[in-house]
Amino acid sequence: MKSQKTQSAINTYLKETGGWVASQLEACTRCGICAEACHFYQALGNPEYAPIWKLEPLRRAYEQRFTVAGKLKLALGLEKKLADSDLEHWSKIVYEACTVCNKCAHVCPMGIQLGPLIHGVRAGMAAAGVVPADLAEATEKQKTVGSPLGVTDEMWRERIDWITDEWEAQIPVDKAGAESLVVFTSIELMKFPDNLAAVARILNRAGENWTVSSTGREVVNFGYFEADEELTRLFMYRVFKAAEELGVKRIIISECGHAYDAFRWAAPNMMKVPKGVEIAHISEYIHQLWKTGRIKLKEGAFDGETITFHDSCKIQRRGGIIKQPRELLRVLAPRSFKEMTPNKEQSLCCGGGGGVISIKEADANRYAVFEMKIEQLQEVQARAVCMVCSNCRLQFVDSVGHFNLPVKVHGLAELVSKALV
Numbered sequence: 333m334k335s336q337k338t339q340s341a342i343n344t345y346l347k348e349t350g351g352w353v354a355s356q357l358e359a360c361t362r363c364g365i366c367a368e369a370c371h372f373y374q375a376l377g378n379p380e381y382a383p384i385w386k387l388e389p390l391r392r393a394y395e396q397r398f399t400v401a402g403k404l405k406l407a408l409g410l411e412k413k414l415a416d417s418d419l420e421h422w423s424k425i426v427y428e429a430c431t432v433c434n435k436c437a438h439v440c441p442m443g444i445q446l447g448p449l450i451h452g453v454r455a456g457m458a459a460a461g462v463v464p465a466d467l468a469e470a471t472e473k474q475k476t477v478g479s480p481l482g483v484t485d486e487m488w489r490e491r492i493d494w495i496t497d498e499w500e501a502q503i504p505v506d507k508a509g510a511e512s513l514v515v516f517t518s519i520e521l522m523k524f525p526d527n528l529a530a531v532a533r534i535l536n537r538a539g540e541n542w543t544v545s546s547t548g549r550e551v552v553n554f555g556y557f558e559a560d561e562e563l564t565r566l567f568m569y570r571v572f573k574a575a576e577e578l579g580v581k582r583i584i585i586s587e588c589g590h591a592y593d594a595f596r597w598a599a600p601n602m603m604k605v606p607k608g609v610e611i612a613h614i615s616e617y618i619h620q621l622w623k624t625g626r627i628k629l630k631e632g633a634f635d636g637e638t639i640t641f642h643d644s645c646k647i648q649r650r651g652g653i654i655k656q657p658r659e660l661l662r663v664l665a666p667r668s669f670k671e672m673t674p675n676k677e678q679s680l681c682c683g684g685g686g687g688v689i690s691i692k693e694a695d696a697n698r699y700a701v702f703e704m705k706i707e708q709l710q711e712v713q714a715r716a717v718c719m720v721c722s723n724c725r726l727q728f729v730d731s732v733g734h735f736n737l738p739v740k741v742h743g744l745a746e747l748v749s750k751a752l753v
């Protein structure tokens with residue numbers, strides 16, 4: 333049965349199906365190659381997890397409204413109009429079995445951008461209010477409190493003070509005239525506070541004129557996970573506004589892949605962004621500090637047990653920051669660093685991104701996917717793994733505990749800070 337919420341989803345899909353979306357949908361030859369690239373399909377074998385099937389609500393809305401074939405299928409009863417039950421069904425597929433990693437797009441012979449299209453399917457779900465409860469709750473907290481983990485302004489200040497004391501790391505707050513605004517995630521603040529301390533130590537050692545902001549303090553974007561355009565804009569606006577008020581030259585995104593994707597690629601296409609303000613990811617910025625001699629590192633500081641690198645989909649595959657972390661790791665562990673296979677653009681997603689890790693019902697899916705990551709780790713006999721995304725790090729820490737693996741999990745900033753000369 334079609335209700336107002338289904339109509340909201342259909343309206344969103346029809347609004348989205350301009351020339352670009354239509355051409356993408358029409359180009360698909362149904363070859364099925366993308367299925368083999370999807371870690372959820374590979375790990376669970378569910379045909380509904382094939383990337384192209386995840387576009388089904390968008391395709392049906394488009395074809396039934398705009399194409400002769402779609403109208404005929406409807407008239408002959410070969411296909412039905414979208415109904416509430418369809419939205420409930422696909423909501424579980426696109427939020428709980430997709431990290432929007434976009435690996436499927438890399439193998440599609442027609443060049444179809446499946447990741448952004450699946451984001452579009454999520455947009456319809458968000459408009460209809462058919463979003464997994466855990467994800468919706470975190471988004472609401474970010475809207476009302478300013479953080480998906482419910483970190484209030486007061487808690488944030490206390491936490492910054494505590495990190496400053498505990499790690500003896502100076503963290504400038506709301507420093508007008510600073511050149512760089514560093515924005516962290518609540519995940520780092522609450523679960524990996526060592527990461528804030530590590531970044532502070534590195535920037536202070538380099539003599540960087542930097543600050544954090546008490547108003548633009550959250551970089552992760554649960555509106556972007558949900559694909560709610562208005563909230564996506566609101567959460568980025570808070571950071572851009574802080575950047576403008578402080579007069580910074582750049583915004584440095586901390587170890588968060590989706591945030592980097594949102595600020596670097598999505599923001600200029602959906603909102604007014606401050607002119608002349610550069611967006612940099614912390615890993616490329618640290619690399620630049622090292623390359624230009626502003627920080628020096630102890631060579632071989634982490635040589636010993638085998639250490640490998642996990643590529644984060646939004647930072648490496650989408651963002652192209654591939655050689656920078658590797659160059660740093662070859663200094664930190666020249667003899668012990670080993671690559672997993674596949675890697676770089678072809679890397680295997682950890683299974684926790686795109687909001688998946690925040691949805692309890694998706695736990696079985698993400699653990700199943702992580703078993704493929706375990707195989708990769710075991711192939712190189714890794715005893716440690718490093719990454720540049722806190723969301724990936726959370727998935728690794730949780731899954732390493734779940735499977736009781738003898739593997740240490742590190743953020744790149746953490747390793748660099750420990751190797752500072």
Ligand code: SF4
Nearest residue numbers: 370430431433434436
């Ligand atoms: S974006 Fe990633 S998780 Fe989603 S369907 Fe494509 S390969 Fe699978």
Ligand code: SF4
Nearest residue numbers: 360361363364366440
């Ligand atoms: S690989 Fe591309 S053309 Fe083939 S089914 Fe997937 S989206 Fe369609």
